[in-house]
Amino acid sequence: MMTPNERMTSRLGLWLWRFWAMTLKELIQLGRDGLLVFAIAYLFLFDTYMAGNVGMNLNNAVVVVHDADQSAASRELIYRFQPPYFKQGGEVADVRTGQRLLDTGGALVVLDIPPRFEHDLLTGRPTAVQVQVDAANTVLGFLAASYSSQIIGQYGFDQALARLGQSASALENVPIVQSEHRVWYNPNQKDAWFMPLSELLVVITIMSIMLPAAAAVREKERGTIEQLLVTPLSSLQILLPKVVAMTLVILLGTAASLGLVLHGAFDFPMKGSLTLFFTVTALYAFTTAGLGLYIATIARNLAQAALLAILVLMPMIFLSGAWTPPEAMPAGLRQAMYLSPLYHFIEMGYGILLKGAGLEVLWDSLLGLTLLGAGIFGFGVHRFRRQFG
Amino acid sequence: MNLRRILAVSYKEWREIVRDRLFLSLAFVVPSALMLIFGYGLTLDVEHIPFAVVDHDKSAASRDYLHRYIDSRYFDYRGELASEREIEPLLADSRIRLAIVIPPRFGERLAQGRAVAVQTLIDGTFPFRTSSSQGYVVAINAAYNTEQLSRYIAARLGVPPATAQAMAQPVTVEMRYMFNQAIRSTWSIASVLVMFVLMITPPFLTALGVVREKENGSIYNIYASTVTRGEFLIGKLTPYVGISLLNFLILWLFATRLFGAPFKGDPLFFALASTVFVVCTTGIGLLVSLLVRTQVAAMMLTVVVTIVPSVLYSGLLVPIASMDPMGQFEAHLFPAMYYADIVLGSFLKGVGLDVLWGKVLALAIYAFVLWTASFLLFNKRPKA
Known part of the structure; x- marks a missing residue:
């Protein structure tokens, strides 16, 4: 005869044993699917690596010049369009050729210097330089316009000072404001310190919804869920191991990506606590899986599950600030961002790893993530148990 | 190739799609939903950047300078801080993205006719936002300096303000944005979104098609039938190409009617080029479907090659x-x-086949390679 105490421990032991067996089953099932493992590894390693080569900065944009003046002054202005932002694309004989180059994508900026440019400068008559920018791609167009006006503005400013008999070294004696910029956390504005991490956090989101959803729907579609339901396993013992197994896979992938890609390839500064980061990642992956479980209750087959996952994932990623800065969101949607768990996760990811912030600063994001996550997970589990309880 | 057998396979596939009500509705809901969400929300016009100031001078001049930032629609003023030490936690918590520090004796130095340096601290996490904010700061500062310089010239040379103004800004910039006059992101983005949605949804519609039949075993009906592999693949994909083309039409209407994107090109050329693209993207799903053994792998692999x-x-x-x-x-x-x-x-540009023929050719070659590879991979006599 067992004492009640012993019965308790053996029941807990049995629970844990069954739990572990199911988790192991999920992991083995995943491991045997070679192409699935390849896809997961690709997303965690290669994809984050490729994202590091992608940047939203203006880089060697081709500038074509129509120089109607052909003077020293016009050449000096042209000369100021330099790498890294710009690249000289040569001269064109007339403006129409320049516009054709804009059409075909052969140039991004056409600089049109009027005749008598130098003459006007020397005689103190105002003159205007025309800049045509291909704004079809808004990012490039905006940056190219902004940098060109900076260059031309600075050129005009220097000319004005020169006419006053002031050289650049005597700037001290003119009442102007020199704007000095210090960029924190990413001083050289390397896109390689932004894109790979944001890509990694997106990949974690995709995995934590799709993998548990697929694992559950697969059993439904093939009918093996019936086999599980007639075993002594409770519905929690069926669904939790799926989530735990996928969370373990995600944590492993995250560790590999951080170590090999972010640290290894891009020298990403890991300023904050890695323990905190992995704890948050585990919490995020685990709770977001609730959405996957919910999808699994709606879908009858994997084709439906895949489309439902896209329908859930895209707005969630989009409203997170992973692809566009939150400051670029229209006013109404900026409030909706707080509902995307990924928004809080990204704040914490960059806060911990790049800014070196700890819980004393990030507690509100953690609170948001926990509350949202608990709600989502509770909802998913509730639906799942109602269907299979 | 026997047209009747192709039609038979297509009809069977079509019946399956229609009977799966959820799948059928999702096949149309997902593209439209993506188009609407992204169309309304995806802009790259960075505005309302939250910032704080540290004003060590607190003079009329420093307030005048700072107000140029506070009144700008690009910046959102979040208050004044007592010292630089308060900046770091706010930046770390993303409560502000930028801080401007005015040094002591700012107004005094300017009044004495000497230059003064103002420091701007910027959160560099998102490089695109950083360069945009930097651009705004430089522009606002330059406008302030031009005013300062013209006032200085007027005082020193004793010329009227209008002349001084012209001397302070000898070169003006006439900026012309081609193809997108108002530099409205919505225009260019609504049109590019047509591409984005057509890249994502067709592969997801087709990726599970063949592998599902393999997993369920219904593929043996095909193996045992007289349908050749080419007929099977073409017949199987035709309904999905049809659905995607219908979606293309819906997306095009969204872009032009709802988001007001101008359509300057040739509709016929665009429709044909889009058909080639849709054949291409459904082909991606087909190839994935033939490569994998399980539907789960097909799903993840499609994520890899599309999203x-x-x-x-x-x-x-x-x-x-x-x-x-x-x-x-x-x-x-x-x-x-x-x-x-x-x-x-x-x-946006209104160019046609004469400029874009290379791109269409690339798509056609792409589609051809995908379909040929699928044809070679599919075998009616599976090993083992």
Whole structure:
């Protein structure tokens, strides 16, 4: 005869044993699917690596010049369009050729210097330089316009000072404001310190919804869920191991990506606590899986599950600030961002790893993530148990 | 090739799609939903950047200078801080993205006719936001300096203010934005979104098609039938190409009617080029479906080949011209980039086949390779 105490421990032991067996089953099932493992590894390693080569900065944009003046002054202005932002694309004989180059994508900026440019400068008559920018791609167009006006503005400013008999070294004696910029956390504005991490956090989101959803729907579609339901396993013992197994896979992938890609390839500064980061990642992956479980209750087959996952994932990623800065969101949607768990996760990811912030600063994001996550997970589990309880 | 057998396979596939009500509705709901969400929300006009100031001077001059930032629609004023030490926690918590520090004796130095340095601290997490904010700061500062300089010239040379103004700004810039006059992101983005959605949804519709029959075992009906492999593949995919073309039409209407994107190109050319693209993207799903053994793997592999490249390597957010050689190489591997050029050319630039023939050819070759590879991979006599 067992004492009640012993019965308790053996029941807990049995629970844990069954739990572990199911988790192991999920992991083995995943491991045997070679192409699935390849896809997961690709997303965690290669994809984050490729994202590091992608940047939203203006880089060697081709500038074509129509120089109607052909003077020293016009050449000096042209000369100021330099790498890294710009690249000289040569001269064109007339403006129409320049516009054709804009059409075909052969140039991004056409600089049109009027005749008598130098003459006007020397005689103190105002003159205007025309800049045509291909704004079809808004990012490039905006940056190219902004940098060109900076260059031309600075050129005009220097000319004005020169006419006053002031050289650049005597700037001290003119009442102007020199704007000095210090960029924190990413001083050289390397896109390689932004894109790979944001890509990694997106990949974690995709995995934590799709993998548990697929694992559950697969059993439904093939009918093996019936086999599980007639075993002594409770519905929690069926669904939790799926989530735990996928969370373990995600944590492993995250560790590999951080170590090999972010640290290894891009020298990403890991300023904050890695323990905190992995704890948050585990919490995020685990709770977001609730959405996957919910999808699994709606879908009858994997084709439906895949489309439902896209329908859930895209707005969630989009409203997170992973692809566009939150400051670029229209006013109404900026409030909706707080509902995307990924928004809080990204704040914490960059806060911990790049800014070196700890819980004393990030507690509100953690609170948001926990509350949202608990709600989502509770909802998913509730639906799942109602269907299979 | 026997047309009757192709039609029979297509009809069987079509019945299956229609009977799966949820799948059928999702096949139309997902593209439209993506178009609406992204169309309304995806802008790159960075505005309302939250910032704080540290004013060690507290003079009329410093307040005048700072008000140029506070009154700008690009910045959102979040208050004044007592010292630089308070900046760091606010930046770390993303409560502000930028801080301006005015040194002591700011107004005094300017009044004495001497230059003064103002420091701006910027959160560098998101480089695109950083360069945009920097651009705004430089522009506001330059406008202030031009005023200062013209006042200085007027005082020193004793010329009237208008002359001084002209002398302070001898060169003006006439900026002209081609193809997108108001530099409205909505225009260019609504058109590129047609590409984005057509890149993502068709592969997801088709990727599970063949592998599902394999997993369920219904593929043996095909193996045992007189249908050849070419007939099977064409018949199987025709309904999905049809659905995607219908979606293309819906997306085009959204872009032009709802988002008001101008369509300057030739509709017939655009429709034909889009058909080639849809054949291409359904072909991606088909190839994935034939490569994998399980539906789960098909799902994840489709994520790999669609979502990621269509966001990163199509020019939707990131211009391909500004990528590293490695990124450009990867961009050329996916069809999204070629079609993005066709979309932008047709919508905003009004160019046609004479300029874009190369891109259409690339898509056609892409489609041909995908379909040939699928044909070779599919075998009616499976090993083991």
